[in-house]
Amino acid sequence: MCQMCYPKNSPWMPRRGFLALAGATAAAPALAQVDVGGPSRARGLVPAEEIEAASQQQYSEMMAKARQQGALAPDNHPQLQRIRYVASRLIPHSLRWNDRAKGWRWEVNLLGSKQINAFCMPGGKIAIYTGILDQLQLTDDELAMVMGHEIAHAVREHARARIAKQAGTGALLSMGAALFGLGQLGDVAANIGTQLLTLRFSREDEIESDLIGLEMGARGAYVPEASVSLWEKMGKASGGEQGPAFLSTHPTGPDRLARLRDNVPKVRGLYQQAVAASPPVKRQ
Ligand SMILES: [Zn+2]
Secondary structure, eight states: OOOOOOOOOOOSOOOOOOOOOTTOOOOOOOOOSSOOOSOOSGGGGSOHHHHHHHHHHHHHHHHHHHHHTTOBOOTTOHHHHHHHHHHHHHHHHHGGGOGGGGGOOOEEEEEOOSSOOEEEETTTEEEEEHHHHHHTTOOHHHHHHHHHHHHHHHHTTHHHHHHHHSTTHHHHHHHIIIIIHHHHHHHHHHHHHHHHHHOOOOHHHHHHHHHHHHHHHHHTTOOTTHHHHHHHHHHHHTTSTTOHHHHTTSOOOHHHHHHHHHHHHHHHHHHHHHHHSSSOOOOO
């Protein structure tokens, strides 16, 4: 996730939905087309299980609060069905960047909020805000690119690496494990959950997520050029009233657009293969 805010007003009846993709299978092994190097070694200082448990707890609390406020889209909401469909085309391709993701209990929800925002928390907990769909008038291809970007943050464990790099967290976890047992670890998990809400990713994390998201989208049969038009729209929105939350953590400069344009040809073949495969992608 990049920056999250609780939704305020919503017309929806409270209800919670989730997407189980237990049947999702890993795509055939193949080298990635975009070049992002190996994952951060720093992340090894914090157990993935701790981060994912904290994320699950934080996400559940957020969705419960959204439900109370009537801001959680019901399962039959057309926009929720749309984003779950796009997610179902991306998630199987995300597994090539992280084996653990095969065991994640993926969830995809739509939150009623004017905020331009979207996130995928560790462990595959996705939320899309209606503000990003409505204000940017996202096409399905652009939606796939922003969702791919957020999924990339999760599968590359950027949050885990960020938290590990913050002074003392690693030591606190091992001390908790050694001295205080599980109860104390529960407190540590809650502390991590709070950190998950305020994390800022590095410029390198953002570049990785752009490129991996682009490839994930292409593998899902979404038009690669949509990565460029998505960030052009983000750039235009950055001066708007609802811009700051997401866009302050995702500045759209010429570098970002140029890098995406340079990488579009690298995933063209994957996109064409995906288009030729069946079933064809559905667009709304
Ligand atoms: Zn990001």
